[in-house]
Amino acid sequence: MPIIVPRDKAIMRVLRPIIAMGICLSLALGASAQTLDSSDSSEYLIKAGFIYNFAKLVGWPQGAFAQPDSPIVIGILGTDPFGGIIDRILADKQIDARRFVIKRLKWGMDLKGCDILFIGSSEAAHLEEVIHALKGLPILTIGETPGFARRGCIINLVVEDNKVRFEVNLDAAKQADLNISSRLLALARIIPQSAAETR
Amino acid sequence: MSSIPKKNKSLMASAGRILLSGVLAVCPVANMAATGSDSPQNVLDPTQLSLEDLMNLQVTSVSKRTQKVGDAAAAVFVITQEDIRRSGATSIPDALRMAPGLEVARIDENKWAIGSRGFNGRFDNKLLVLIDGRSVYTPLFSGVYWNVQDVVLEDVDRIEVIRGPGATLWGANAVDGVINIITKSAKATQGGLVTAEAGSEERTAESVRYGSKIGNNTYYRVYGKYFDWYPSIDVTGATASDGWHALRSGFRVDSNATTANSFTIQGDIYHDNFGETVTVPSLTSPRFSSTYPNNGYNSGGDLLGRWNHSFARSSTSLQMYYDRTNIADPTVFGDHESVYDIDFQHDIHLGEAQELVWGLGYRSIQDSNGSSFTVALLPDHRNLNQYSAFLQDEVSLLDNRIHITVGSKFEHNPFTGFEFEPNVRVLGTLTKQQSVWAAVSRAVRTPALTEEGLQLNAGIIPPAMPPLNSPLPVIEAIFGSPLFRSEDLLAYEVGYRVQATGSFSLDVAAFYNDYTNLRSAEPGAPILAGSPFPSYVVLPFVASNKMSGGTYGVEPFAEWKVLPRWKVSGSYSFLRMNIRKNADSLDPTPDIPNGASPRNQFYFRSSLDLPKHLEQDLIVRYVDQLPSLSIPSYYSLDLHVGWKPISQLQLSFGGEDLLNSRHLEFIPEFINTLPTEVRRTFYGGIAWTF
Numbered sequence: 040m041p042i043i044v045p046r047d048k049a050i051m052r053v054l055r056p057i058i059a060m061g062i063c064l065s066l067a068l069g070a071s072a073q074t075l076d077s078s079d080s081s082e083y084l085i086k087a088g089f090i091y092n093f094a095k096l097v098g099w100p101q102g103a104f105a106q107p108d109s110p111i112v113i114g115i116l117g118t119d120p121f122g123g124i125i126d127r128i129l130a131d132k133q134i135d136a137r138r139f140v141i142k143r144l145k146w147g148m149d150l151k152g153c154d155i156l157f158i159g160s161s162e163a164a165h166l167e168e169v170i171h172a173l174k175g176l177p178i179l180t181i182g183e184t185p186g187f188a189r190r191g192c193i194i195n196l197v198v199e200d201n202k203v204r205f206e207v208n209l210d211a212a213k214q215a216d217l218n219i220s221s222r223l224l225a226l227a228r229i230i231p232q233s234a235a236e237t238r
Numbered sequence: 239m240s241s242i243p244k245k246n247k248s249l250m251a252s253a254g255r256i257l258l259s260g261v262l263a264v265c266p267v268a269n270m271a272a273t274g275s276d277s278p279q280n281v282l283d284p285t286q287l288s289l290e291d292l293m294n295l296q297v298t299s300v301s302k303r304t305q306k307v308g309d310a311a312a313a314v315f316v317i318t319q320e321d322i323r324r325s326g327a328t329s330i331p332d333a334l335r336m337a338p339g340l341e342v343a344r345i346d347e348n349k350w351a352i353g354s355r356g357f358n359g360r361f362d363n364k365l366l367v368l369i370d371g372r373s374v375y376t377p378l379f380s381g382v383y384w385n386v387q388d389v390v391l392e393d394v395d396r397i398e399v400i401r402g403p404g405a406t407l408w409g410a411n412a413v414d415g416v417i418n419i420i421t422k423s424a425k426a427t428q429g430g431l432v433t434a435e436a437g438s439e440e441r442t443a444e445s446v447r448y449g450s451k452i453g454n455n456t457y458y459r460v461y462g463k464y465f466d467w468y469p470s471i472d473v474t475g476a477t478a479s480d481g482w483h484a485l486r487s488g489f490r491v492d493s494n495a496t497t498a499n500s501f502t503i504q505g506d507i508y509h510d511n512f513g514e515t516v517t518v519p520s521l522t523s524p525r526f527s528s529t530y531p532n533n534g535y536n537s538g539g540d541l542l543g544r545w546n547h548s549f550a551r552s553s554t555s556l557q558m559y560y561d562r563t564n565i566a567d568p569t570v571f572g573d574h575e576s577v578y579d580i581d582f583q584h585d586i587h588l589g590e591a592q593e594l595v596w597g598l599g600y601r602s603i604q605d606s607n608g609s610s611f612t613v614a615l616l617p618d619h620r621n622l623n624q625y626s627a628f629l630q631d632e633v634s635l636l637d638n639r640i641h642i643t644v645g646s647k648f649e650h651n652p653f654t655g656f657e658f659e660p661n662v663r664v665l666g667t668l669t670k671q672q673s674v675w676a677a678v679s680r681a682v683r684t685p686a687l688t689e690e691g692l693q694l695n696a697g698i699i700p701p702a703m704p705p706l707n708s709p710l711p712v713i714e715a716i717f718g719s720p721l722f723r724s725e726d727l728l729a730y731e732v733g734y735r736v737q738a739t740g741s742f743s744l745d746v747a748a749f750y751n752d753y754t755n756l757r758s759a760e761p762g763a764p765i766l767a768g769s770p771f772p773s774y775v776v777l778p779f780v781a782s783n784k785m786s787g788g789t790y791g792v793e794p795f796a797e798w799k800v801l802p803r804w805k806v807s808g809s810y811s812f813l814r815m816n817i818r819k820n821a822d823s824l825d826p827t828p829d830i831p832n833g834a835s836p837r838n839q840f841y842f843r844s845s846l847d848l849p850k851h852l853e854q855d856l857i858v859r860y861v862d863q864l865p866s867l868s869i870p871s872y873y874s875l876d877l878h879v880g881w882k883p884i885s886q887l888q889l890s891f892g893g894e895d896l897l898n899s900r901h902l903e904f905i906p907e908f909i910n911t912l913p914t915e916v917r918r919t920f921y922g923g924i925a926w927t928f
Contacts, residue, residue, distance in 0.1 A: 085284055092289045128284060199426055
């Protein structure tokens with residue numbers, strides 16, 4: 040395809056150094072650059088990144104894992120918004136010696152084997168029952184629906200201005216005996232447990 | 239015309255800025271196209287990013303993401319909310335000064351000349367401007383009444399500036415550029431905001447906004463804004479008559495009724511009073527012209543509704559708006575304009591590698607105007623109907639490394655009938671960090687009402703004056719003509735983007751524009767006028783299409799995060815215009831657009847985050863001389879300091895044009911209003927959220 044029609048030689052005078060500069064830069068950078076990866080700004084790719092970071096920055100109590108290399112089990116409850124993204128992202132990752140196992144779950148199934156439970160928006164109607172079923176268990180609950188943190192979910196992801204933010208319900212974290220690092224808290228919006236909605 | 243696609247393009251553009259912001263790699267646009275594919279070299283690994291980095295990423299929802307690819311191969315620059323706040327900009331034109339490739343010149347306190355890639359003027363007709371999907375391009379003179387376009391700047395999400403033609407998606411008149419001003423959703427502006435500002439130029443400016451929730455998924459905000467600007471000074475240093483004050487109010491409601499449906503309804507209403515000093519020809523001796531302060535007002539409002547619906551493999555958008563503009567200028571020209579617009583768009587994914595977008599649009603314009611001796615428009619009442627359709631297909635090849643977009647707009651307008659505006663764009667990913675793009679597009683600038691039926695008495699030659707030595711005064715008048723056709727552009731563009739390191743990025747765009755059928759003013763036979771006896775001669779200069787030529791230029795923009803808390807960015811805009819009258823043109827006027835846009839412009843900005851929630855910005859600009867207007871080049875230095883002592887309170891202080899005590903930026907064409915000088919100014923402001 041003719042990108043530039045050289046109807047005016049002057050234009051070529053302008054473009055030639057740019058093209059040359061471009062080629063030089065390509066050569067120089069192509070070899071060296073490898074820092075940040077390229078982007079896919081999909082919401083769930085980013086949210087998967089958040090979940091991975093949470094796993095790194097949350098401390099589970101003694102005894103939550105049977106072995107030092109027991110996997111971190113992530114349950115996805117209800118409609119799965121990630122598709123295969125989260126499996127792909129976490130496939131070969133590990134934190135210390137722990138790898139990740141992803142399970143798709145439905146309400147009514149046993150949730151107790153999870154270390155992290157992502158609660159989909161489809162569970163909004165019976166969130167309190169889900170929270171109640173997990174009471175006292177060291178499971179990091181993560182939601183993505185407005186109001187979930189207030190209703191007892193430990194972390195809730197919210198999208199504002201096209202950016203992902205997160206809320207933390209400290210009371211819920213304490214009940215689950217999870218230790219949330221100060222680095223995570225510094226970036227979080229702290230949400231109090233709503234008294235009316237605690238059961 | 240189709241105002242819906244621009245919304246989707248916006249997301250593409252914000253991705254463009256991610257690239258510039260240095261968080262991500264070079265070619266987000268290409269990679270967005272790659273989403274859905276599992277090709278590993280194109281997919282971000284979010285586990286490599288910290289929480290802070292992740293919080294800086296822009297999210298684009300699944301259905302929208304795939305819609306914005308089409309126009310990716312274009313010269314896009316995004317002005318973010320943070321840029322606006324940190325620059326200390328107090329108006330939209332002020333904010334636009336930071337975009338490469340644009341020319342922004344202030345004529346007086348309430349008038350600007352804003353152009354893209356040349357042809358700058360108060361009545362620049364080649365730049366399309368949209369606010370939240372509503373076109374503010376007036377069919378009266380094919381341009382923008384900048385003085386009635388305003389928003390609460392704190393509620394702006396971003397301003398996207400696309401240089402070059404955008405006609406395939408946005409329709410006629412998106413010739414040299416498109417400016418998309420996008421406000422935040424009502425959900426993002428919950429709670430209250432009160433701002434107050436005062437300065438040596440801005441006597442006072444206040445705004446109040448409050449946002450809340452209705453029901454589960456519906457959010458709203460309402461706002462009010464008032465400002466009052468002091469008059470400036472003329473070239474002699476005397477106080478001019480260009481004071482300006484305006485009151486504006488509006489609302490926006492956003493609802494995500496269900497996951498598949500979302501609705502937006504928004505509206506504004508405004509009134510302003512402006513002053514100017516105008517010089518018009520007059521038939522009374524001995525001066526044969528009169529210069530006087532002229533005060534008028536503008537008022538108007540708009541109402542817009544939009545419905546987005548997503549299906550499994552496609553999505554639709556339906557948008558309607560009404561826009562009313564009243565220009566009440568008691569001695570020069572009055573105009574009332576109503577625009578009704580409806581647009582429909584459908585995006586379809588055809589498999590993994592192809593996306594088809596099509597749309598339909600209809601616009602009805604009703605204009606009525608009141609004439610004066612200086613400006614008359616016939617007929618004084620017009621109804622115009624415009625129809626449009628567009629189709630665009632994007633294909634990804636070679637494992638998403640190449641994206642090809644082909645499309646065209648087809649429209650029908652009452653002046654020139656059918657017009658088509660095709661384009662071909664190719665985007666190639668060289669490495670993870672680099673991409674190149676190229677585009678060839680055609681755009682048209684359709685005639686305005688004034689180009690068909692105007693009589694503008696622009697100047698006068700008193701009796702017995704050379705070269706005519708006429709016994710009667712001779713009025714030089716600009717006439718419209720029903721024979722005036724569209725102006726045509728064939729544009730060739732190339733671009734290169736690189737994210738050289740995690741902290742340095744570069745974006746270069748170059749273009750060659752080939753214009754034909756540009757407007758010239760051809761002399762007609764003199765007319766004896768006056769009653770009951772002929773008392774003057776009208777020498778007509780009739781709008782015709784006998785000018786053509788090329789423009790070319792290059793616009794590099796670079797951004798470097800020197801330290802985590804210190805970022806510098808800069809751009810250079812080079813423009814060369816070579817527009818000539820055609821051999822058969824008899825146009826004797828020296829009016830050629832070549833010398834009215836700066837050949838060289840530099841922009842440099844340093845943004846520093848200091849401890850204790852202080853931020854400091856320094857901006858240096860250089861604007862080259864405008865030889866045909868005898869405006870000298872100038873440097874300007876702006877300083878801005880922001881301080882957030884507590885999270886609810888933002889204080890700001892600054893100075894603009896600190897290097898010059900005063901300078902002139904432009905001299906307006908057609909209507910002879912007195913240009914006034916831009917002075918060194920100081921200001922302070924406070925913003926409180928609750």
